[in-house]
Amino acid sequence: MKNxxxxxxxxxxxSVxxxxxxxxxxxxxxxxxxxxxxxxxGKYCIPAKNQFRQHPLDYLEGLESTIKDCLAKAPSVNPSSVKGISVDTTGSTPVAVDKTGTPLALTAGFEENPNAMFVLWKDHTSVNEAAEINQVSRTWGGIDYTQFEGGIYSSExxxxxILHITREDExxxxxxxxWMEHCDWIPAVLIGSDDVDAVKRSRCAAGHKAMWHESWGGLPSEEYLGKFDSRLAALRSRLFEDTYTADVSMGNLCQAWADKLGLTTDTIISVGTFxxxxGAVGVEIESATLVKVxxxxxxxxxxxxxxxxxDKLVRGICGQVDGSIIPGMxxxxxGQSAFGDLLAWFKNLTMWSVQNADIAPEIKQQIEDSIIVSLSKAASAIPISEKNVVALDWVNGRRTPDANQALKGAIIGLGMGSDAPAIFRAMVEAICFGSKAIVDRFKNEGVDIKQIVGMGGVAKKSDFVMQTLADVLDMPVKIATSEQAPALGAAMYAAVAAGIHPDVNTAVSAMGNGFDKTYFPIAENVALYAKLYQKYEALGAFVESQTV
Ligand SMILES: Nc1ncnc2c1ncn2[C@@H]1O[C@H](COP(=O)(O)OP(=O)(O)O)[C@@H](O)[C@H]1O
Ligand SMILES: O=C(CO)[C@@H](O)[C@@H](O)COP(=O)(O)O
Structure with a gap:
């Protein structure tokens, strides 16, 4: 194991x-x-339409640049001692591919067509198609294929x-x-695959996002898919039947990429994941622990x-999948469609006049970089009160509980005294209330939660948000040490696929980085937030009743 x-x-x-x-x-x-x-x-994206596409070249350039840079920064590491590479990506982030598994954007004539690129997880252009999938799933008379994905299919x-783009772009x-998920494509590139039918697809991606389940023989039936579009039914046999957990080897690094990266073809490439x-593996997830990324x-x-x-089906979540995190469990x-993004939205709102003023770009950047920190400082000094502004966190729709990407955000209780920090505070409370709705749903569905582990950019950067979260949830929130938990988790999978550790739990015990901080709930705040949460729920119910 050494070296x-x-x-x-x-x-x-x-970024990658x-x-x-x-x-x-x-x-x-x-x-x-x-x-x-x-x-x-900002290429290939239209935020006003919720269209977010990513070009495959962004991913390939990043793959080469970051791996080479890592190796250059570690001259003492012999390339032959790099035993495995594992990749995780966002998802569902699928792309249309040809028979060789090449994204269409990398083929002649499609270079600038956003529909030939990766459809990023947060692209919500297919809200109507998701609604149609939900409607048909409940009424077509056959299996409800959404049942292991919380019972509600999402436009994410x-x-x-696929249905949206198939209909929109002949x-x-x-x-x-x-079609391939981003997390399936990168490992396929690294092993030099030129046959999409042979690629080992991710269990995680298939089970959580593509309605794949062993009990009905993999993907939904052609008959069901044909209810939407005959082209979708025809696609089924050109997708996949089997899926694999992320601790399984997809193959060896191919010669071309070994040469490009300065590694050897002995390096094992694992099956991809989200x-x-x-990240959950990277922060040592275990039973009864809710890991919030x-x-x-x-x-x-x-x-x-x-x-x-x-046999329990947990309603309104993004799925329950055999082995999607730890094989054998x-x-x-x-999740929430916007968390830090709600704060970023408010930052952008407050930046509007600065962005449009005749000010030097470096000054604009300085102002932008300081906004969330200075708003957090001012907002944290405002006492919690039932009279405060109340907001909803649904600016990017609601992922869970009960996916509905058509929902929008809202703010109530504004007065002449409602300044930027007061509204920012409501935004922070809103994202924490959104978290409480999820915790309550798990508990109400009989899934025990004994502790919360936080990780990711906001967990690391914001004492204010984390203390608010502990108070709103009335539970301690333990922050993982690792700055790069998803990459660390991927490394753990790679160590298993390469045969260095026998299983994921052993890899986690050997390679876990532990925890560095815990936020404990403050009793007085807990009581006040319990009242404010009722207002959040009432506002949510009203907005939902007004959404068509
Ligand atoms: N000081 C801060 N306090 C709270 N949120 C922050 C702070 N700085 C950045 N953020 C938020 O962190 C989010 C980015 O988190 P990060 O984990 O780095 O990104 P990603 O989700 O892409 O992996 C942004 O949405 C941003 O608004
Ligand atoms: O939805 C999933 C995974 O299922 C994520 O990939 C998606 O929320 C993107 O996550 P990040 O915001 O990049 O951490």
């Missing part, structure tokens, strides 16, 4: 980071981050996105041989032994 290393590659919304890890103790040897250039320039997911409908699931959005992750959940996922 054996693995690389975890974590594709987030804005690779981390070189020592498999004996989980110590980070080096890391490197790459911001997607086309994405940063695989089939809704050129994609006719040229797409198959960032939140890898708090960044742009949240993913709220749990694992449970099969016999504990049995059920993985459960819920």
């Amino acid at each position: 054996q290393y693995v690389i975890g590659v974590d594709y987030g919304t804005d 980071r690779s981390v070189l890890i020592d498999t004996s103790n989980g110590k980070e040897i080096s890391q490197s981050v790459f911001y997607y250039p086309r994405w940063k320039a 997911w695989f089939w809704a996105k 050129s994609i409908a006719t040229s797409a041989y198959s 960032d939140a699931h890898a 708090m960044g742009t959005s949240t993913c709220d992750m749990m694992v449970a032994p099969f016999d504990e959940i049995g 059920l993985g459960l996922e819920a």
